[in-house]
Amino acid sequence: MPSYTPPLRDMQFVLHELLNISEEFKMLPAHKDVDADTINAVLEEAGKFASQVIAPLNLSGDIEGCTLDKTTHEVKAPAGFKEAYAKYVEGGWAALSCDPEYGGQGLPITLNQCLYEMMNSANQAWTMYPGLSHGAYEALHAHGTPEQKSTYLPKLTSGEWTGTMCLTEPHCGTDLGMLRSKAEPQADGTYKITGQKIFISAGEHDLAANIVHLVLARLPDAPAGSKGISLFIVPKFLPKADGSIGERNTIFCSALEHKMGIHGNATAQIMLDGAVGTLVGQPNKGLNAMFVMMNAARLGVGNQSLGLTEVAYQNAVAYAKDRLQMRALSGPKAPDKPADPIIVHPDVRKMLLTARAYAEAGRAMAIWTALQIDKELSSDDEDERKECADHVALITPIIKAFLTDNAWIATSHCMQVFGGHGFIREWGMEQFVRDSRINMIYEGTNTIQSLDLLGRKILGDNGAKLKKFGKLVQEFVEAEGTNEAMQEFINPLADIGDKLTKLTTELGMKAFGNADEVGAAAVDYLRIAGHLVFAYFWARMAKVALEKQGSGDPFYKAKLATARFYFAKLLPETAGLIRSARAGLAPLMEMEEAHF
């Protein structure tokens, strides 16, 4: 069974040494007292919860899966999941970064980010139960009526109830404008909702007393397409006036999906048969309200893959140090043993370092982004709030798609390190690969993310958001321009920045002629943009490590070695991606549909 050690040292490096986070928090009225000791204490406890309570349930949860009782429509999560969830609620983890007005602890999103990274490493399937709730919390916090807020937010904050997002229907996922579920207004101001939803993560389970479904449906007079969709709260049990649980609503789990991975999470088909709901936000503006949740969820999905990359790396390293097989080509490295540990082999190291470089840069990027959200939500300075919002908007599709593609590569590499044993369930490595695969699909496929990045976020505002991020890169490059030791990092960083700028201009011109040029280049483009962000964070991390390497702490030596590996072996991928992106649309459209 795999093991998991919370990467507290590396988180602290990012928080304190790279981002100087306590100083950042001091500027935010809501978080001015969140000092380093508080942060470290929270992370240590969060790490214990992740590694001691939910990590031991990951493999067993995968093997057992969820079970539906077809008569009662009740679902049982795998053994131990319910008890672990009770501990989660008891520990107050659900409330960590929630609004104190509803019982939350009001701590920064940045800390929640670290909590979730660790929970995702420990058990992605389990973590989706509270993860979906947090999304529902955010959508209701932003768009709920005062009554909805007072009814639901305290329960979601405590974790007593969980939440879901009910979007997809059998004939539409990406294209929500086609959805058919109907909402009939009732005399009492509620709605009766009828329809079928599929792929509802955490859609039914025995972890919590009630489930707060957020459901997209159409009002009778709604315009066609995506401008006619409204958002409703449809609770499993209708709350009574005093907030306690009342009557069972007519929203049921009709089947569970058999999936490639995340077996421990109940992916439900949900039937709504005149289920009672209340409207969230404005009629026909449901997608806007849901996008609050979607954006948080997209960051959350990237974070799932960050967690999987880290845990796969840890286990592959342990195996590579332990497994004896063959001698190094350059001669025995452990002559006293029957063979060398496989970590001596260059390609084994390459696979391990790929995962490590992805995990560490992904962590820096994700924590930095969480900090931007905290600043966006809590800064006194409106310009700063706007600037941070722009950074978050730009980075969200990159975190979603780049980190999930990277995890697919990294978990597969880490499994490969185990040779044939990697393919065997009991070692747990193949589960990381299977679990990671869904992250490239849900909450908007990675193709959709790339269109969001290139089409909407970049070309859609004439590159303004990209320029803002580019300014950070430019400032850093200029600041280090005369620092001899930093040249090996800032030269390739400046180079990839220049290339991305040129490519963006070129694609903008092409898209002007034919909008499909965006779709032809977007996936390559997103990956190049991801590398620019990674190169930026690796250069910044290298700077800190260079300054501190004299301390004798091997952490900084390892950080520098990983940075050098990244620039030498991973960043070069962009050379091929740029060529492919520039090759444009024509090679994709020459084939007639009938000839495929």
Next chain:
Amino acid sequence: MPSYTPPLRDMQFVLHELLNISEEFKMLPAHKDVDADTINAVLEEAGKFASQVIAPLNLSGDIEGCTLDKTTHEVKAPAGFKEAYAKYVEGGWAALSCDPEYGGQGLPITLNQCLYEMMNSANQAWTMYPGLSHGAYEALHAHGTPEQKSTYLPKLTSGEWTGTMCLTEPHCGTDLGMLRSKAEPQADGTYKITGQKIFISAGEHDLAANIVHLVLARLPDAPAGSKGISLFIVPKFLPKADGSIGERNTIFCSALEHKMGIHGNATAQIMLDGAVGTLVGQPNKGLNAMFVMMNAARLGVGNQSLGLTEVAYQNAVAYAKDRLQMRALSGPKAPDKPADPIIVHPDVRKMLLTARAYAEAGRAMAIWTALQIDKELSSDDEDERKECADHVALITPIIKAFLTDNAWIATSHCMQVFGGHGFIREWGMEQFVRDSRINMIYEGTNTIQSLDLLGRKILGDNGAKLKKFGKLVQEFVEAEGTNEAMQEFINPLADIGDKLTKLTTELGMKAFGNADEVGAAAVDYLRIAGHLVFAYFWARMAKVALEKQGSGDPFYKAKLATARFYFAKLLPETAGLIRSARAGLAPLMEMEEAHF
């Protein structure tokens, strides 16, 4: 459930139009009568067997898996597997390219290649049962005593008995020199073999009356390491003098592995408890004898992934034409429908064309290689035999590693085309991904293949084999030098050829200084070499298609479009790979082992 249509037209294109195979066979005494009609008739029947008999068992076999009776040590394959195998034997498919001396049909390996591609598309797990037998057949045919041959080859040829390869032990897979199983010579000339083997594919099952295990073990006086390993036949049931089945031997399946994929194949742990065996070939030369089987098996594994790439492509195309979702960015393409079929979206096309380009070039490469084997085995001309053997030696690790890495990418892309449905078992796409994953591991991991290519096959003979293949490329480039229409294909082909030559020289120099430089570059190098081979076959296929496009057959238009896609969107990957390979060993070794 996925469907499968045998790609007979494309196979015929490769066989007849690209390779002019009947003319090639006319030069080989053993196959001089194998004309186009015979070939096409065999392929058509093979396609029916694959698509009608075993394809329908693929998904059900994955879901049901194999079951071991722990008291009898007997294994039941999934429902229908045994009956399908009976049809396979009855149809004479096992005998297709076997020696007529033992009841075989003596047809070219090239036809067996096509049969196996189709069976792998239809059902990889099932196909491994006869696939392993064929490997055992080849090892015994090359190294068996006359008595062993007359006892076992007729049964393996008919398919009445199946075979296995028992190599791996818990502590050694790649490093067979460490193996511990022991063989004690007996007075009657037999041996009693004791040990534990793991990961034995098709290791126990109910498809055939007897299983012929080929087992590696050590003689009492054997030298340590890989020079002290001998090969033994250890049948499940000891044959009587008349060839019928006798006493049960003490070789047992003690457990089945729980795996990520190929659930329909029994991956067995095998206990040998003084099991009776006979020596194959010379004492302590077992690895040599086994390598006959290993080389065939490596080509077979590449072929498994070729099959998966093709079937995943077919199903993704059908879905992409059928699934309506969103409008093309450039405006509606199916305005009469509620949304456009997703095949209009450039990135969906990119994913599909990637799989298609990998499948078609992989097929050309694999069939060409099979033809080299036929010529190596049957040509009258010793120089030609040697030349063909060199081609096969060079290409084998490329087929094994490049085609299996490509299938991992392609099956994942094809699954992605299905969006969320791709993650759901009933659609069958995620099974292709899971099944394809083992192919990167077994029969020598892809890292081992890359070391075999760069270290042994290329640097080990000063590039002689590479030069032979390079001569084919050079001749083609020169022949087309003045053909205007071919410039778009031969220019990038010549370019990647030049770059690979330069890189080879550079790596040879580096390896001279430190042998670990080979390991640092080998995986990147193999992928670049794979692209050179693909670029060569794509350019050759484009030439045929250009010549015939006037015929009005859309097949040639599609072939040209796929060729152009390959050069525009896939070959550019080499730009990044070359940079990574040239970055060398240092970035991989800087990190101290303790700091990982």
